[in-house]
Amino acid sequence: MxxxxxxxxxxxxxxxxxxxxxxxxxxxxxxxxxxxxxxxxxxxxxxxxxxxxxxxxxxxxxxxxxxxxxxxxxxxxxTYSLEGRLRPRYYIVKFLKENGLLKCDPNYYTVFKESDMTFKKKFIHPHKEAVPHLEKDYDAACKGEVPTNFRFT
Structure with a gap:
């Protein structure tokens, strides 16, 4: 330190x-x-x-x-990228909660600090069947692109 x-x-x-x-x-x-x-x-x-x-x-x-x-x-x-990490992850969690796919409110610090692989494993992969385009759209959002299927609004 x-x-x-x-x-x-x-x-x-x-x-x-x-x-x-x-x-x-x-x-x-x-x-x-x-x-x-x-x-x-x-x-x-x-x-x-x-x-x-x-x-x-x-x-x-x-x-x-x-x-x-x-x-x-x-x-x-x-210290985390606002557009490349914080916003996309927040909106994924928000989308999952609004659509009843997330049962409890996660700790946002944990959501943001996890590696990309761990985040996907916990929040995206379990919902592949319900929302098949979620990972592709998350990846696009992390790159600053507008997702084709998933809207962060």
Missing amino acids: FKHALQAVAYLSEDKITAKVELLKKTFTWTDAEVGIAVSKGPAVLSRTKESLQRRSEFLISELGLEPAYIAYRPALL
């Missing part, structure tokens, strides 16, 4: 680190303690751009409804 922390701040001045901490507090409505937790668990959050953090905040807090403190304890959520 020390190596990651060093990489995150190596090229940042003290003023820039302070500004980034203030940005994290404002963007995620975190307390000083929550920023400390997030940075200690995932120092890479300091290297994220303002736009990147704002888009993730809007998605994770506004769209998914995650609590800011939940995100602070799981700062890896801020």
Whole structure:
């Protein structure tokens, strides 16, 4: 972790680190303690751009409804690709729930952190018969393409 922390701040001045901490507090409505937790668990959050953090905040807090403190304890959520990982997986889970194919609400941190193979094994492969195009459409969505059969709306 020390190596990651060093990489995150190596090229940042003290003023820039302070500004980034203030940005994290404002963007995620975190307390000083929550920023400390997030940075200690995932120092890479300091290297994220303002736009990147704002888009993730809007998605994770506004769209998914995650609590800011939940995100602070799981700062890896801020490092995953929004369009290539977070959105496609969220919409797969949402689609499965809305169509009665998922019996319980999964932990989104687990959904997002799993490898692609594990995610498919748990959430896509069990539903191959009910939704045969799901894997193909998920793969297309991860590449930024608009799926032919599955709509993420």
